[in-house]
Amino acid sequence: MKRKWSEKLGFFILTVSGILVVAILGVILFDIISKGSSVISWEFLTQPPREGMTKGGIFPAILGTFLVSVITVTFAVPLGMFAAIYLHEYARASRLTRLIRLSIRNLSGVPSIVYGLFGVVIFVQMLNFGTSILSAGLTLGLLTLPWTITACEEALKTVPKSYREGALALGATQWCTIRTNVLPYSIPGMLTGTILGLARAAGETAPILFTGAAFFLPHLPKSIFDQFMALPYHLYILSTQHHSITLVRPIAYGTALVLLALVLTLSFAAIMIRYRYRKKMKG
Amino acid sequence: MEKKGLTFREVRGQKIKEFFIKQFFFVNGLLAILILLGIFFLLFSKGYPALKELGWKSFLLSAQWNPTSFETPRYGILSLINSTLMVTFGALAFAVPLGVACAAFISEVAPPRMREILKPTVEVLAAIPSVVVGFLGIVLVNPILSSLFNISHGLNALNGSILLAIMALPTIISLSEDALKAVPKTYKEASLALGANQWQTIVRVSIPSALSGIIASIMLGMGRAIGETMTVLMATGNARALTFNFLDPIQTMTATIAIELGEVPYNTTHYYALFIIGFFLFLMTFLVNLVSDIILQKYQEVER
Numbered sequence: 001m002k003r004k005w006s007e008k009l010g011f012f013i014l015t016v017s018g019i020l021v022v023a024i025l026g027v028i029l030f031d032i033i034s035k036g037s038s039v040i041s042w043e044f045l046t047q048p049p050r051e052g053m054t055k056g057g058i059f060p061a062i063l064g065t066f067l068v069s070v071i072t073v074t075f076a077v078p079l080g081m082f083a084a085i086y087l088h089e090y091a092r093a094s095r096l097t098r099l100i101r102l103s104i105r106n107l108s109g110v111p112s113i114v115y116g117l118f119g120v121v122i123f124v125q126m127l128n129f130g131t132s133i134l135s136a137g138l139t140l141g142l143l144t145l146p147w148t149i150t151a152c153e154e155a156l157k158t159v160p161k162s163y164r165e166g167a168l169a170l171g172a173t174q175w176c177t178i179r180t181n182v183l184p185y186s187i188p189g190m191l192t193g194t195i196l197g198l199a200r201a202a203g204e205t206a207p208i209l210f211t212g213a214a215f216f217l218p219h220l221p222k223s224i225f226d227q228f229m230a231l232p233y234h235l236y237i238l239s240t241q242h243h244s245i246t247l248v249r250p251i252a253y254g255t256a257l258v259l260l261a262l263v264l265t266l267s268f269a270a271i272m273i274r275y276r277y278r279k280k281m282k283g
Numbered sequence: 284m285e286k287k288g289l290t291f292r293e294v295r296g297q298k299i300k301e302f303f304i305k306q307f308f309f310v311n312g313l314l315a316i317l318i319l320l321g322i323f324f325l326l327f328s329k330g331y332p333a334l335k336e337l338g339w340k341s342f343l344l345s346a347q348w349n350p351t352s353f354e355t356p357r358y359g360i361l362s363l364i365n366s367t368l369m370v371t372f373g374a375l376a377f378a379v380p381l382g383v384a385c386a387a388f389i390s391e392v393a394p395p396r397m398r399e400i401l402k403p404t405v406e407v408l409a410a411i412p413s414v415v416v417g418f419l420g421i422v423l424v425n426p427i428l429s430s431l432f433n434i435s436h437g438l439n440a441l442n443g444s445i446l447l448a449i450m451a452l453p454t455i456i457s458l459s460e461d462a463l464k465a466v467p468k469t470y471k472e473a474s475l476a477l478g479a480n481q482w483q484t485i486v487r488v489s490i491p492s493a494l495s496g497i498i499a500s501i502m503l504g505m506g507r508a509i510g511e512t513m514t515v516l517m518a519t520g521n522a523r524a525l526t527f528n529f530l531d532p533i534q535t536m537t538a539t540i541a542i543e544l545g546e547v548p549y550n551t552t553h554y555y556a557l558f559i560i561g562f563f564l565f566l567m568t569f570l571v572n573l574v575s576d577i578i579l580q581k582y583q584e585v586e587r
Contacts, residue, residue, distance in 0.1 A: 010486070011481075014387055015392065020381060021401065021456070025407060028415075032419075100315055109506045109568055109571075111510025112512060113541055114326070114561050117561045146315065173297060174301060175301055203412025209544070209545060235418055236414050236517065252418065252422075256418050259414075263410055267407070267410045
């Protein structure tokens with residue numbers, strides 16, 4: 001009898017912890033959606049902030065996040081793809097290869113604020129890009145690079161070995177094999193990884209704090225060497241730095257909702273692509 | 284005219300082309316090592332002038348961080364390290380039991396429908412940006428803590444710990460679940476055949492067998508908590524005091540960099556000192572990640 005009770009109690013505890021985790025997410029989503037959705041309107045999404053950010057919309061922040069993400073992707077995706085191709089198609093099992101993999105795993109654990117420090121010195125100061133969209137985008141590109149490499153390599157792993165062997169047996173060179181028989185089949189997987197990396201980059205705040213994000217700008221950025229407003233930074237300012245925090249609280253909620261919606265939409269899109277693609281590979 | 288294969292010259296040209304393509308990819312492959320080394324050397328070389336001027340002792344043996352003091356600026360990072368460790372272990376105190384229990388629930392107990400809810404839940408939780416979590420610390424956790432403990436505001440180490448626990452949970456759950464799944468079925472079957480019930484099997488067989496993977500997941504979650512910036516910056520109150528009370532406001536290493544780097548002029552002692560903090564932060568996360576990596580690699584070798 002005693003054993004049965006302990007089993008019941010144990011299962012109860014496990015079930016409660018499972019429910020608790022769902023509840024945590026539920027509370028987070030409920031709070032932000034319920035309080036943020038009342039602010040969302042066409043005007044909120046397309047107008048700049050007005051009257052000391054207490055009124056108006058968040059369009060410059062949305063645009064800024066979009067522009068930075070474009071830089072991030074154009075920088076990180078090709079590099080991540082090339083590195084993954086080397087690791088999966090060319091590299092032999094050697095000490096160097098192990099070292100590269102170790103570095104990738106460690107890079108993904110480097111704190112985002114450290115990337116921020118790195119970005120300030122390399123992009124803002126040494127390369128003289130100043131605090132700009134370019135510097136912030138490149139910094140976020142470095143941050144996403146380890147994820148991009150891993151995702152692209154995972155995509156390459158899904159291509160069956162026979163595809164490569166078939167091409168090689170017909171006398172194709174290695175590069176020709178990769179170009180015609182490997183890359184086309186791994187593009188959807190790479191796309192998934194890219195979008196997931198982008199979703200993380202879009203929500204990051206610490207790396208852009210000193211590399212180009214601005215408190216408030218009266219004009220939209222004109223080039224990639226201008227400063228910009230970004231959604232996560234805007235939320236940070238509205239909830240901690242603004243002079244009348246309670247007055248802008250609804251706008252902060254609205255910003256949080258837009259940011260959350262953006263990040264989750266990107267993640268869902270990536271997961272859907274992966275799901276469809278897996279189905280296709282199986283069928 | 285029909286072509287009958289390649290001439291010697293064409294083959295040689297192709298081989299040279301292949302060689303360069305391979306080298307091109309090789310250079311890109313080295314990038315990860317270069318960036319990691321780059322970060323290390325850059326943090327050290329930018330922090331070095333401050334070390335040379337002030338010496339190791341003034342950083343590591345003092346708890347007073349007050350670089351903007353008019354009389355004698357102080358650069359002791361002890362209280363900052365203490366704050367970082369406080370919120371990190373505070374977070375683990377919440378996240379480890381909850382995360383491991385949830386992982387055990389998903390892999391051993393949960394009915395399929397529950398599993399289908401929990402797995403995406405963990406993925407969505409992992410995708411929430413840290414600044415949103417920090418925001419919730421201000422608007423949601425803050426009032427709850429202040430009324431619960433009867434304090435003027437709830438922006439303190441406990442708040443930061445709770446938020447960091449939420450951020451570390453997805454890592455701990457998904458990796459612990461992987462570890463539990465990797466336990467061979469025969470282990471469990473043997474235990475059940477010997478008359479143990481399911482609960483005993485989970486506690487005495489499954490979890491101990493998956494322990495190295497679970498520990499690695501906890502270390503990774505810990506690394507994430509140490510390096511997390513926005514949540515602690517927004518929710519811990521940012522007071523530079525050496526304290527061990529979780530209801531006191533604190534200021535972590537990451538928050539200090541985030542607050543002060545935007546204000547100091549480039550290439551001053553204070554600026555360099557912030558890179559010293561970054562250097563120690565990097566070392567801490569690097570060690571934690573390395574240990575978890577070693578555990579995982581060993582564990583995978585044993586599995587094979």
